[in-house]
Amino acid sequence: MATRSTLADQQSNDAVVDLGVVDGLVQLSFLIQSLLGRVAARHGLSIIQLRLLGVLRDREIGMLGLSRILELEKSSATGLVDRAERRELVRRVPVVGNRRAVHVALSEQGQALARAVHAEVATEITTLTADLSAPKRDQLSRLATTLVLGDAAARSLRL
Amino acid sequence: MATRSTLADQQSNDAVVDLGVVDGLVQLSFLIQSLLGRVAARHGLSIIQLRLLGVLRDREIGMLGLSRILELEKSSATGLVDRAERRELVRRVPVVGNRRAVHVALSEQGQALARAVHAEVATEITTLTADLSAPKRDQLSRLATTLVLGDAAARSLRL
DNA sequence: TATTGTTATACTCTATAACTATA
DNA sequence: TATAGTTATAGAGTATAACAATA
Numbered sequence: 041m042a043t044r045s046t047l048a049d050q051q052s053n054d055a056v057v058d059l060g061v062v063d064g065l066v067q068l069s070f071l072i073q074s075l076l077g078r079v080a081a082r083h084g085l086s087i088i089q090l091r092l093l094g095v096l097r098d099r100e101i102g103m104l105g106l107s108r109i110l111e112l113e114k115s116s117a118t119g120l121v122d123r124a125e126r127r128e129l130v131r132r133v134p135v136v137g138n139r140r141a142v143h144v145a146l147s148e149q150g151q152a153l154a155r156a157v158h159a160e161v162a163t164e165i166t167t168l169t170a171d172l173s174a175p176k177r178d179q180l181s182r183l184a185t186t187l188v189l190g191d192a193a194a195r196s197l198r199l
Numbered sequence: 200m201a202t203r204s205t206l207a208d209q210q211s212n213d214a215v216v217d218l219g220v221v222d223g224l225v226q227l228s229f230l231i232q233s234l235l236g237r238v239a240a241r242h243g244l245s246i247i248q249l250r251l252l253g254v255l256r257d258r259e260i261g262m263l264g265l266s267r268i269l270e271l272e273k274s275s276a277t278g279l280v281d282r283a284e285r286r287e288l289v290r291r292v293p294v295v296g297n298r299r300a301v302h303v304a305l306s307e308q309g310q311a312l313a314r315a316v317h318a319e320v321a322t323e324i325t326t327l328t329a330d331l332s333a334p335k336r337d338q339l340s341r342l343a344t345t346l347v348l349g350d351a352a353a354r355s356l357r358l
Numbered sequence: 359t360a361t362t363g364t365t366a367t368a369c370t371c372t373a374t375a376a377c378t379a380t381a
Numbered sequence: 382t383a384t385a386g387t388t389a390t391a392g393a394g395t396a397t398a399a400c401a402a403t404a
Contacts, residue, residue, distance in 0.1 A: 062321045103363055140361075185218045261385075299381070
């Protein structure tokens with residue numbers, strides 16, 4: 041896991057120790073989640089509510105689709121949306137032509153909050169990565185993208 | 200945030216689109232958390248219980264230290280340890296010379312589970328990153344390490 | 359019959375406030 | 382008084398199972 045550090049492959053990264061890709065990614069994920077948790081808490085939100093706002097930012101979707109994206113049981117999605125609706129962040133809207141389906145959409149308030157939260161997350165992550173050189177930040181961005189898209193592809197094929 | 204993709208700075212990464220460092224890191228963190236959640240669920244654990252095992256893997260620690268590391272209120276740590284102790288994964292051990300303090304330590308069973316879980320996580324992340332070339336995997340590892348250690352340093356200074 | 363969603367129930371996880379006991 | 386930890390309470394989040402309504 042951990043890479044033996046040689047001058048040849050070092051390519052100048054300041055880190056003297058290398059956590060390895062396993063612990064590195066795990067710890068990085070907790071770091072980002074902690075950051076998201078802090079931003080969410082500022083607005084009285086949990087991470088899952090933050091995520092709900094993020095998912096609904098660019099689409100309107102049914103309960104079943106929501107539970108698939110958030111990897112929740114549909115009954116959990118019901119409760120999640122109930123609480124968000126109680127706070128007037130989202131609305132259940134009827135679907136024309138299918139009377140048993142509902143779509144969940146952001147309210148005006150929810151849209152504003154989603155925008156604010158996204159901006160704050162962007163600021164914090166920018167700060168977090170501020171010490172990286174531009175090429176390294178781009179490397180990181182591309183590597184993260186590769187993993188995320190690769191996993192999405194693998195998961196669609198297998199399931 | 201998103202990087203304009205030019206032939207010059209492309210450095211050959213297969214990703215045609217780049218999520219940008221903000222969305223890339225956020226989505227990557229959810230991907231890793233989802234992976235951790237699947238591994239945890241296999242053993243009837245939650246992510247926080249998984250984390251508890253991970254934290255106690257190489258140290259024995261008091262409730263207050265635990266709550267700082269896990270970013271929980273101390274009362275939340277009490278409940279967490281209560282439930283883990285009920286499942287015989289950890290033990291509260293008295294601290295000699297300080298009768299109001301307790302340390303939390305893994306039981307034999309907890310140690311075995313922590314090892315098993317860590318191995319499974321390693322396997323899954325290895326699979327996840329299997330398509331990366333060795334140099335790219337090393338880049339990723341070093342970049343993750345840089346962010347994690349940098350944040351730890353920044354946070355110790357500020358708090 | 360299958361699909362979409364909700365309800366009932368029970369448990370985990372979490373925070374706040376108040377408490378005990380020791381330092 | 383300050384520190385280490387627990388208890389009481391309330392609410393969010395989650396899963397399982399059973400249900401209702403529509404397709």
